[in-house]
Amino acid sequence: MSTLPPLYATLNVALGGAIGAVLRYQMGRWMTGWLGAPAMSVFPWATLAINALGSLLMGVLAGVLFKLSPGVQDQWRLLIGTGILGGFTTFSAFSLEVWVMVERGQPAFAALYVVLSVSLAISALVFGLMLTRLFA
Structure with a gap:
């Protein structure tokens, strides 16, 4: 549970989620341009890459947050972990x-x-x- 006021916590998640969703969409577009539509139609390369990258970033975030004070942890966990990485991929939370x-x-x-x-x-x-x- 967050130590932040509920509205502030919600806004952190919402902002992060919007950023993460846009990043996911743009990465999918970039990978389609890089690999080509035929390769993307055979295997979900973008989803695989997004899930792997999101999991890597969740691991980095967890390691960094461990060293921060609880109040600071909450804000960054909600903005980056729940928000950005949650919007980018929920697989990162599962991996953690x-x-x-x-x-x-x-x-x-x-x-x-x-x-x-x-x-x-x-x-x-x-x-x-x-x-x-x-x-x-």
């Missing part, structure tokens, strides 16, 4: 959570979390597609 479990000596829980997250996310997506195809 998995690694925290591993570092806590819970590799079985980390593995379970990976399997459940991926399988449930894909299953939910398929279910959502089926619902829209059924009712749309």
